[in-house]
Amino acid sequence: MAGVDTYTVVERDEAFDFMTEYPGYGEMRIFTESLDADQVAFTWRSMPQKTGGKGSYGHRHKTQEEVYFVISGSVQFKLDDDVIDAGPGTAVRVGPEVVRSVWNDGPGDAELVICSPKVDDPAADTVTVEDFWPVD
16 A cells, blocks of 8 residues: 555455355445545445345435446346346446446346445445335
């Protein structure tokens, strides 16, 4: 790690994996704290086929706008009442008030990057919406 206000380099295994509590659901590496980022929240997510929020909850934010970028694979986003498909190279901006969830129907794994403004307390900025995306 370089000096303050210069740069920081973090390997994937050094970033917190939110998904360790959910075996089989891939990885969700939150790099923000490891990078000591002041302004940007940065997350990398790997989603195996048939994983994500379908049949589960969604969430929205009080203040955070998020941008999702699909690196590989294909995913579906449920954004309020709309469901959209997004493939590699697609970016999706989601305003704070929009309830959202992501699902990988396959085939294969999907990788995404999620960026947003950093907030002091991400949990306090997040509102969970139960039963948001019922299974067909």
